[in-house]
Amino acid sequence: MMINGRDFWKKNDEETILAFKTLIEQYLHKHKRLDFYLSKLNISKLELERISADVLGLSPAKFLRNFIVERIKKDLTTTEIRMKTLCDKYGFASASTLTRFVKSSTGMTPSQYRALKYEK
Numbered sequence: 001m002m003i004n005g006r007d008f009w010k011k012n013d014e015e016t017i018l019a020f021k022t023l024i025e026q027y028l029h030k031h032k033r034l035d036f037y038l039s040k041l042n043i044s045k046l047e048l049e050r051i052s053a054d055v056l057g058l059s060p061a062k063f064l065r066n067f068i069v070e071r072i073k074k075d076l077t078t079t080e081i082r083m084k085t086l087c088d089k090y091g092f093a094s095a096s097t098l099t100r101f102v103k104s105s106t107g108m109t110p111s112q113y114r115a116l117k118y119e120k
Contacts, residue, residue: 013051016041020048020060024067031068031091034061069105072098076110077117083110 023040037060038045045060052060072090075081083095092098102110 013055016043016048016051017055020052020063021067024064028068028071029089029091034064037064065105069102072102072110073106073113076102076114086110 019041020037023037027036034045038048041048043051048060052058052063056063058066068090072086075086075089081089083098087093087095087098090098092101099109102108102113106113
């Protein structure tokens, strides 16, 4: 059975995104920059941007940010994990850095976001 070129590239693109996601999960506690993942994937920024747009509809940087934010939001609403522990878990140097990251992504501070679980 032959697959056409489009299907071949689509499959490879999906495998690249899966590898990207796996690396993000593996290094989640380090909070690595996009360049780190490009190096690990042995791919150019332009190529990952193309693949990410085709497969996810997002830039790789936006996907990376969203991935981390979603994990933090889950921890904030399902656990009583302390800010210091969150910083260590996600590779933030300080609580203020984590707070800025969460607020710029959600419009709320971690404390405000955590309070949502009590409003339900």
